[in-house]
Amino acid sequence: MTLRIAFTASDTPTAQTARAALVGRYGNIPEEDANVIVALGGDGFMLQTLHRTQRLDAPVYGMNRGTVGFLMNEYAETDLKVRLAKAEEAVINPLSMKATCTDGTVHLALAINEVSVLRAGPQAAKLRITVDGRLRMEELVCDGALLATPAGSTAYNYSAHGPILPIGSDVLALTAIAPFRPRRWRGALLPKTALVRFDVCDPEKRPVMADADSNSVENVASVEIQSEPDIKHRILFDPGHGLEERLIREQFV
Secondary structure, three states, X not given: OOOOEEEEEOOOHHHHHXXXXXXXXXXXXXXXXXXXXXXXXXXXXXXXXXXXXXXXXXXXXXXXXXXXXXXXEOOOOOOHHHHHHHOEEEEEOOEEEEEEEOOXXXXXXXXXXXXEEEEOOOOOEEXXXXXXOEEEEEEEEXXXXXXXXXXXXXXXXXXXXXXXXXXXXXXXXXXXEOOOEOOOOOOEEEEOOOOXXXXXXXXXXXOEEEEEOOEEXXXXXXXXXXXXXXXXXXXXXXXXXXXXXXXXXXXXX
């Protein structure tokens, strides 16, 4: 197969310089005509690229020109076509968020990593948690809670002491952020098919915001989250450095 490469980069000078060098070496075509997209930047830019190119059939191969780069491959200008031809593909499904605000407005968004519900004032949030229509927790007093995909389990979820999930597992991580009551409650593992709902108790006194991959909604009254199996993001990794290996390696650092 002839590789038709589209290069995209974050706004940082490092990423832009790398893009100019790669375009000069390999050329560049519009993303709509490409069969692979090369993203240059960090994990945040990789998430932006995956969301932006969701309607396209081309997989995305990231090269790290940012900081952490968990979703990225190492940067190198040479042998890119060989690396792309040998790359391994991982397919991940995003979460959909439906956030209903206290004024009745509804906001929809997708998240590849996680959807988080966070206190937006000086007082702790009080959340009621329902899973598949069944009340599971009457009241969680906390700084917030999040629902993470396996791909996002090493990000905010892991910082909040949530579990790292194997990329092929059909589970989601429900993790509390600084829980006060029940004290030390660390969350739950839920089937990938679960519909999770957070209802905000006393939202006027204890305002809460919701966030889906940096798409934030203020003054929410309830948030519903579920996986979207019909949406598939394709990510390419160098052999031996795919998401499965990275998730395992992260647990032994």
